[in-house]
Amino acid sequence: MAAMTEYQTVEAGDVVYRDGTIKLHGPQGFEGMRKAGRLAAEILDALAEQVRPGVSTEALDTFVREMMLDGGAVPATLGYRGYTHSCCISINHVVCHGIPSPGKTLRDGDIVNIDVTPLLDGWHGDTSRMYLVGDVPLKARRLVEVTHECLMIGIAQARPGARLGDIGAAIQAHAEQYRYGVVRDFCGHGLGRLFHDAPEVVHAARAGTGPELKAGMFMTIEPMINLGRPHVKLLGDGWTAVTRDKSLSAQFEHSIGITDEGAEIFTLSPTGRDKPPY
Numbered sequence: 001m002a003a004m005t006e007y008q009t010v011e012a013g014d015v016v017y018r019d020g021t022i023k024l025h026g027p028q029g030f031e032g033m034r035k036a037g038r039l040a041a042e043i044l045d046a047l048a049e050q051v052r053p054g055v056s057t058e059a060l061d062t063f064v065r066e067m068m069l070d071g072g073a074v075p076a077t078l079g080y081r082g083y084t085h086s087c088c089i090s091i092n093h094v095v096c097h098g099i100p101s102p103g104k105t106l107r108d109g110d111i112v113n114i115d116v117t118p119l120l121d122g123w124h125g126d127t128s129r130m131y132l133v134g135d136v137p138l139k140a141r142r143l144v145e146v147t148h149e150c151l152m153i154g155i156a157q158a159r160p161g162a163r164l165g166d167i168g169a170a171i172q173a174h175a176e177q178y179r180y181g182v183v184r185d186f187c188g189h190g191l192g193r194l195f196h197d198a199p200e201v202v203h204a205a206r207a208g209t210g211p212e213l214k215a216g217m218f219m220t221i222e223p224m225i226n227l228g229r230p231h232v233k234l235l236g237d238g239w240t241a242v243t244r245d246k247s248l249s250a251q252f253e254h255s256i257g258i259t260d261e262g263a264e265i266f267t268l269s270p271t272g273r274d275k276p277p278y
Contacts, residue, residue, distance in 0.1 A: 005199075005211040010192075022190060022198050024216030029123075029192060030257055030264070033218060036125030037255050037266025039071045039118045044129045045271050048278035051131040053108045057089040061100035064116055073118035076126075076195050083239065088115040088128075095224050095232050095241040095249045096186055108134030111144055113251045117195065124191045126220050127267035128253040132276045139227065140248055141276075143180065147225040147250040148275040150174050154203070154221045158256060158263040162213045168205025171223045181230030183249070185241065188220040191255060204230075215260050222253030 008021040012028030025033075043064055050063055065086035068075050075086035090098035090113040091106070098113075106112060115128035130144045150171045157166040175182050188201030199211050203223040226232075228247030235242060243249050252275070256263045268274060 007214060009216070016193050018194055018197050020198055022211060022214075022217060023192055024214060025192060025218060025257070026216065029216070029218070032121060032123035033125065033192065033255065033257060033266045036073070036118055036120040036123040037127065038125070038270065039068070039073055039120055040116050040125035040127045040255075041267045041269050042071070043067050043116050043118065044114065044127060045269055045273050047114055048131065048273055051106065051112065051114075051133060053106055053134050055106050056102050057091075057098070057100040057104045057106070058102040060089060060114065061085050061087055064114070068116075068118045071118065071120065073120040076117040076119040076124055080195065086116075089113070090115070090249070090251070092248055093243045093246050095183055095226070095243060096251060097239040097241055099237060099239055106133045109136055109140075110134075111136060111140050111248060111250060115253065122193050124193070124195050124255075125267060126191055126195070126253065126255050128222065128251055129274070130250050130252060130276060131278075143225065143227050143248055144250045144276060146175065146178055146180065147223060148252050150203075150223045150225055151221060151252040151254060154223060155254060155256060155263050155265065158213060158221070158258060160213055160215050160258060160260060163208050164199055164201065164210030164213065165205035166207050167221060168202045169207035172204040175223070175225050181226035181228055183224035183226060183230050183232055185232050186224060188222045188253070190217070190219050192218045213258050215258050217258040218255065220253055220255050222251060224249060224251045
């Protein structure tokens with residue numbers, strides 16, 4: 001018999017631990033996540049003017065760090081499990097966790113995911129967006145477009161009474177009709193005062209399975225969709241994940257909260273630039 005899911009109602013000032021329970025938050029938690037999510041979205045908006053051929057990923061990382069600090073936040077990734085940068089920048093066949101570097105510059109035709117998490121007043125605003133660098137081939141642009149559709153289709157399933165598996169099932173069905181591969185090795189996650197918490201939000205699943213969604217849950221939905229097969233491998237740096245078949249990969253991510261009516265997206269762009277072209 002499957003273990004019963006445990007939920008924990010928490011107040012904004014409570015000390016929380018990653019103990020396997022799914023946290024249920026009240027109005028103060030929602031307000032904290034709105035502020036953190038807004039700053040995260042503003043950073044991704046501002047990056048639209050910075051992403052261009054010839055720019056180094058280290059320069060983009062510096063831009064992200066400075067904007068977080070100016071906004072009163074700190075980069076949640078900086079020092080996380082030994083990671084030494086303020087964001088992750090994943091280009092072309094890099095699935096996730098690409099490490100910024102002064103020697104890595106963007107090229108015309110690249111697709112790139114930038115993943116940021118400002119920690120503002122104790123709350124994590126975790127989000128990522130795809131960017132098109134110069135003249136991007138049609139098949140790559142189509143992958144990016146469908147990946148954003150997968151994200152929004154998944155979010156549409158997030159409402160009280162639904163099951164966590166409903167999110168992954170909807171994402172998987174949409175991606176696989178285009179014969180794209182849905183990455184299984186990485187998933188979305190609960191968050192709030194903790195960067196990563198229960199539950200794990202898988203993006204390929206069976207509808208009607210998994211924990212019940214309840215108002216007050218915070219989580220990320222962040223499908224990684226490959227132009228080829230879903231398999232990935234981890235490079236020797238211990239962070240960078242790439243497609244095994246060297247096919248292109250795309251990802252979008254939002255942080256959301258479950259409300260009585262459905263899902264509130266904390267990381268929507270305030271200027272409507274949630275997907276390219278910007």
